[in-house]
Amino acid sequence: MSYIICKKLKMGYEGKVVFENLSFAVNKGDYLCIVGENGSGKSTLMKGLLGLISPISGSIEYGEGLEKKYIGYLPQQSDIQSDFPGSVFEVVLSGTLNRRKIPFYSKEQKSIALNNMEKVGISGLKKKSFQELSGGQQQRVLLARALCATSKLIILDEPISGLDPLASQDLYDLVSELNKEGITVVMVSHDITSAVYHASHILHLSSDGFFYGSTHRYMHSSYGEKFLITDCPCDDCRHSKGGIRL
Amino acid sequence: MIEVLSYDFMVRALIIGALVSLCAALLGVVLVLKRYSMIGDGLSHVGFGALAVAAAANLAPLAVAVPVVIISAFLLLRLSKNSKIKGDAAIAVISSTALAVGVIVASVSGLNTDLNTYLFGSILATTKADTVLCIVLAVVVIVVFFVFYNKIFAVTFDEDFSKASGVRPALYNMIIALLTALTIVIGMRIMGTLLISALIIFPALSSMKLCKSFKSVIIVSGVLSIICFVSGLILSYYLDIPTGPAVVLFNCAVFIVFYIISSIKARL
Numbered sequence: 001m002s003y004i005i006c007k008k009l010k011m012g013y014e015g016k017v018v019f020e021n022l023s024f025a026v027n028k029g030d031y032l033c034i035v036g037e038n039g040s041g042k043s044t045l046m047k048g049l050l051g052l053i054s055p056i057s058g059s060i061e062y063g064e065g066l067e068k069k070y071i072g073y074l075p076q077q078s079d080i081q082s083d084f085p086g087s088v089f090e091v092v093l094s095g096t097l098n099r100r101k102i103p104f105y106s107k108e109q110k111s112i113a114l115n116n117m118e119k120v121g122i123s124g125l126k127k128k129s130f131q132e133l134s135g136g137q138q139q140r141v142l143l144a145r146a147l148c149a150t151s152k153l154i155i156l157d158e159p160i161s162g163l164d165p166l167a168s169q170d171l172y173d174l175v176s177e178l179n180k181e182g183i184t185v186v187m188v189s190h191d192i193t194s195a196v197y198h199a200s201h202i203l204h205l206s207s208d209g210f211f212y213g214s215t216h217r218y219m220h221s222s223y224g225e226k227f228l229i230t231d232c233p234c235d236d237c238r239h240s241k242g243g244i245r246l
Numbered sequence: 247m248i249e250v251l252s253y254d255f256m257v258r259a260l261i262i263g264a265l266v267s268l269c270a271a272l273l274g275v276v277l278v279l280k281r282y283s284m285i286g287d288g289l290s291h292v293g294f295g296a297l298a299v300a301a302a303a304n305l306a307p308l309a310v311a312v313p314v315v316i317i318s319a320f321l322l323l324r325l326s327k328n329s330k331i332k333g334d335a336a337i338a339v340i341s342s343t344a345l346a347v348g349v350i351v352a353s354v355s356g357l358n359t360d361l362n363t364y365l366f367g368s369i370l371a372t373t374k375a376d377t378v379l380c381i382v383l384a385v386v387v388i389v390v391f392f393v394f395y396n397k398i399f400a401v402t403f404d405e406d407f408s409k410a411s412g413v414r415p416a417l418y419n420m421i422i423a424l425l426t427a428l429t430i431v432i433g434m435r436i437m438g439t440l441l442i443s444a445l446i447i448f449p450a451l452s453s454m455k456l457c458k459s460f461k462s463v464i465i466v467s468g469v470l471s472i473i474c475f476v477s478g479l480i481l482s483y484y485l486d487i488p489t490g491p492a493v494v495l496f497n498c499a500v501f502i503v504f505y506i507i508s509s510i511k512a513r514l
């Protein structure tokens with residue numbers, strides 16, 4: 001049983017189809033990267049996985065005890081109001097809302113928030129107003145918020161957009177760390193090279209179809225070969241000097 | 247001040263006005279941030295149409311206006327979400343149509359003298375029942391903001407994320423729309439159809455000039471709004487000018503002052 005199973009998924013807006021016939025699964029412990037050109041429907045798919053928009057047809061099923069309250073989400077930056085008058089702490093704390101149903105934040109929720117601010121290096125911004133931050137700083141705040149909500153699965157929509165190279169590296173390290181701790185990762189990214197380095201599985205969306213499979217298989221598929229100049233990083237390939245064993 | 251309060255209608259206007267100002271300011275913060283501020287304007291026009299029809303048909307004004315405005319609030323909320331129809335244009339269309347209907351009904355049924363009262367408000371237009379209703383409304387609004395503060399923050403800041411976290415944004419949007427509808431119907435008789443939306447927009451805009459956190463924006467808006475109303479009411483009494491416009495001008499003055507302070511602060 002998988003965390004998420006999508007079968008023959010067709011999604012779109014007001015009758016306009018963005019993609020169809022998409023089938024794939026997210027298993028416990030996976031690190032799935034979703035790549036594809038602008039407008040291919042990556043963010044739409046993320047919203048589908050989160051239940052924010054419903055599919056036109058097909059199904060998205062949760063399994064293995066996955067529930068909304070275990071999922072953290074980092075939306076694509078363009079979906080956020082960057083001029084919002086809220087303090088950084090208020091924003092990060094709102095990530096803990098899926099944990100408890102009572103009206104006020106508990107000590108525990110506050111310490112989770114502080115902890116995650118520490119992790120993404122924004123402890124010093126706690127009292128700052130969200131609207132006064134730079135794009136990259138805002139991205140980190142939203143990442144901290146997503147981490148607060150995560151206990152089984154984290155969904156990241158273009159997390160490194162707006163981050164400087166060091167911060168991007170930190171982010172990849174942080175996400176890999178989480179993955180090692182047992183958190184399942186679904187990440188949308190345009191950085192295919194880093195994606196194949198870190199991910200266990202790749203979903204490639206494009207206007208004329210999609211690819212879903214392990215990173216190794218992706219590297220040797222017609223999709224992967226078109227975009228990649230690096231060698232397949234998986235152990236099998238490195239040991240057999242590029243030998244293909246699918 | 248004592249003299250002002252020796253009239254029953256002034257006491258009523260003070261209580262109703264201050265409470266309506268408070269409610270409008272709290273709700274206004276959410277509406278302005280969610281880019282729904284035109285909903286307030288639209289609803290007041292619909293309210294005007296409903297009041298005119300009620301008066302012409304000899305029905306109890308609130309019994310007609312309250313349900314009509316609430317239904318319109320849900321409708322407008324839907325419209326401004328729907329990307330197919332331009333939300334703001336749809337609101338403008340509905341509000342001018344309602345205003346037109348109201349004016350025609352009022353003139354056909356010979357209510358022309360009341361028209362001015364409806365459009366610009368009057369502190370004489372309130373009743374004891376209004377006062378009670380208004381106190382109840384204010385208590386509900388304050389309790390909602392107190393108890394659901396964290397959820398309101400989450401829904402206002404990022405609807406998608408809050409929905410993904412299991413908060414139900416549609417529910418909170420409906421609550422906000424419902425309370426806004428009630429605030430407008432009650433407040434428009436003092437402030438007038440054309441001016442009530444200022445109570446929703448101005449305090450939020452002013453406080454956002456200086457406040458950095460959502461909590462402080464909400465608290466400062468509420469306090470500012472009450473201060474502006476009371477000042478406007480007293481000024482209008484002594485200068486013998488209409489109350490609604492005086493309140494709006496106070497709000498505008500505060501906004502300008504806050505705007506200047508914030509630009510000076512930005513330059514320091």
Ligand SMILES: Nc1ncnc2c1ncn2[C@@H]1O[C@H](COP(=O)(O)OP(=O)(O)OP(=O)(O)O)[C@@H](O)[C@H]1O
Binds near residue numbers: 036038040042044076
């Ligand atoms: N709210 C919406 N209403 C209508 N159409 C939409 C909406 N959001 C996205 N679309 C359309 O759906 C398609 C897919 O959009 P989506 O945002 O999922 O692409 P994406 O793969 O995330 O692109 P990017 O790499 O630019 O983030 C686009 O053609 C877009 O025009």
Ligand SMILES: [Mg+2]
Binds near residue numbers: 044076
């Ligand atoms: Mg996208």
